[in-house]
Amino acid sequence: VLDDELPCVHYQMLLLGGSVRVADYATFGSPELAAAVMEALDGRTAALMANHGAIAYGADMDAAAELAELLEWACGVYWHARLLGTPRELDQEQRDAVIAAALERRYGTTHPIDEEDRG
Template structure:
C-alpha cells in the first residue's frame, strides 16, 4: 500500500483479538512482531518497538500515518498492497540514498 512500511520491517500485521492483559493477546502480538517493529492489535490499538523510546514513538507515529493513508485509500476502493519485489526495491533505494535520515538531502 505504501513503501514506508519497509521502515517497520514490512506490511504491518494485525494480531488476533484477545482480552487485554491476557496471555493469548501477548502471544498474538509477539507473533505479529516477528521480523517487524510494529503490530496492530485487533480492537485494541498498536504496539511499536525500537532501540529507544524515541524510535518506538516515531514508528508508532508512522503506523498511525499509514493507517490513515490506508483508511483514505479504502474509502476509494480496495488498496493494493505492494509486493515483495516492490518493497525490496524501496528498501534498496532507502539504503542507497540514506532516505528518511536527518542528513538526507533530496537531489544529492
C-alpha cells in the first residue's frame, strides 16, 4: 500500500541491493504485474509489490527465504523508526564504506584466521 520505496536504513539492506522499490500495482498473475516486478527488481534481490506483498530471489530457495526474512525485518525497522520520527537513510558514502569494510574483512566468507586478523 506504499508508493514510495523502502529506504536503505540499515547496512544489511545492501544484501537486498539497497533501497527496496515498489512495483506498480497490476492484477495478480498478469503480464503487467510481472513486468512491473522485473522493473522493481532491476539491480535488487527483493521488491515490494503495491497492494500485493513482497518478492525476493537468491541463488537457491534457502537464500531467497533469508532475503525475504531480511526484507521483513527491514520493513519492521523502518516502520518502528517512522513511529518515532523520520528514519535516517544511509547515504551513498556510508554504503560504500560498508562495502569496503566488508571486502577488507572478508565479511561473510569462510577463511582461516590470519595472524593479522588476531591482533
